[in-house]
Amino acid sequence: MNWFGIVLGVMIVLIGVKPAFQKAQRQIKRTRRNIKDLQRRRFVLSQQVRTLARESLSQRLTSAADGVESAELTSHVKGxxxxxxxxxSVDRRILVTDERRGLQETGWIVLIRRTEGLPMEPTRVVKLWEEGRYYFFFASDLTRARRKAQLRFPAAQGYEILDVVPHEGDLSENPTFGAKKQSA
Structure with a gap:
């Protein structure tokens, strides 16, 4: 064979292989594009997973802190x-309801009791009212002190004035009423 035959044979083989070669090149390009696409998607998914992991960690830390804070608040509220x-249970305070004082007025302590409690009132408050509560009023005499107390706590609403005592001095000591006076 001569050189021409060999070259012609090689050319025919190359022309026959060219479409397969081009097809292989296109397939390689598509595969590379798909690989780059997959790498991009993997990166995006990786970022999303990291964000979710950070958020999950943050929520876990927050929930742990919330649990501790909730326990502290619960114990504080209980205390x-x-x-x-x-x-x-031992409320014997003197409640000051009238701070206005005339020139001729003196202090009076009025013991008031309420016979019935309000519907939604706690039982311990109802008990305190049944025992009687001390209120401080300024008035010129016993009758006016009683009248001021009756205006503020009317009998129509279940209030009853048990005793009225003049009070001279500070309000840090509890006055003695009724039987307590005799036993003291």
Whole structure:
């Protein structure tokens, strides 16, 4: 064979292989494009997973802190509730309802009781009202002190004035009423 035959044979083989070669090149380009696309999607998904992981960690830390804070608040509320209950069980305070004072007026302590409690009132408050509560009023005499107390706490609403005592001095000491006076 001569050189021409060899070259012609090679050319025929190359022309026959060219479409397959071009097809293989297109397939390689598509595959590379798909690989780049997959890498982009993998990166985006990786970022989303990291964001979710950070958020999950943040929520877990927040929920743990919330649990601790909730427990602290619950114990604090329980302590305050216990303190209120203990104070209300021995509530003998003198409540000042009228701070205005005329020149001729003196202080009067009025013991008031309410026979029936309000529908939604706690039982310990109802009990305190049944025992009687001390109120401080300024008035010129016993009758006016009683009248001021009756205006503020009318008998039509279930209030009853048990005793009225003049009070001279500070309000830090509890006055003695009725039987307590005799036993003291």
């Amino acid at each position: 305050l509730t216990d303190q209120v209950n203990s104070l209300e």
